[in-house]
Amino acid sequence: MSDSHRVLAVVFSDSGHTIASVAELVPMLERAGEEVRTEAVHAKGLWRRANPLAVVQRAFGALLERSGRIEAPVEDPAGYDLVILACPVWAGGIPAPVRGYLDRVRDRLPRLAFLITCGGEPGDMVDKLTAAAGQVPVAVVLIRNADERDGKDVDMLHAFAGEIEAALG
Numbered sequence: 001m002s003d004s005h006r007v008l009a010v011v012f013s014d015s016g017h018t019i020a021s022v023a024e025l026v027p028m029l030e031r032a033g034e035e036v037r038t039e040a041v042h043a044k045g046l047w048r049r050a051n052p053l054a055v056v057q058r059a060f061g062a063l064l065e066r067s068g069r070i071e072a073p074v075e076d077p078a079g080y081d082l083v084i085l086a087c088p089v090w091a092g093g094i095p096a097p098v099r100g101y102l103d104r105v106r107d108r109l110p111r112l113a114f115l116i117t118c119g120g121e122p123g124d125m126v127d128k129l130t131a132a133a134g135q136v137p138v139a140v141v142l143i144r145n146a147d148e149r150d151g152k153d154v155d156m157l158h159a160f161a162g163e164i165e166a167a168l169g
Helices: 017-031 054-063 096-108 125-133 145-149 153-168
Strands: 006-011 035-040 082-088 111-118 139-144
Touching: 006 017, 017 035, 017 082, 017 111, 017 145, 017 153, 082 096, 082 125, 082 153, 096 125, 111 125, 111 153, 125 139, 139 145, 139 153, 145 153
Parallel strands: 006 035, 006 082, 082 111, 111 139
Antiparallel strands: none
8 A cells, every 4th residue: 555544543441352452453554554543532420430330320321322421532533534433332332431422523533443342242233333423334343252262353353454454445
């Protein structure tokens, strides 16, 4: 590829699985010549993990499709060619902080790719993220905890990186 593209990986990771997948993906894209920046979505208030009510609140927030309060994003996604939205599945839905991020930047999003992590089955998470983002992603990867344990996640991430490269041209 002759021209590099700017890629923003926006990550919300509670347990560490999602950020680990992004950390594996970024060098794959950089080796292909892409300029990649990573930004974490930081929850505010009761959404923070340390709060004892957080587990219950997060589950209900995801089930009820609520937006969580987040710290202001540092990066403007409009300055990028593609945004990788990386998040776990919470109670079958979108984590409230991720929904809060999308509420803030939806109108400034370039093309999107989804990296989704989950303990079990993701259900209709891709459809939910697509609706919340207001656009269809150019690439999707769903990484289950079992995929990580079995070592399948690296091959899945390589395929995902290839789909992103193809979409960027």
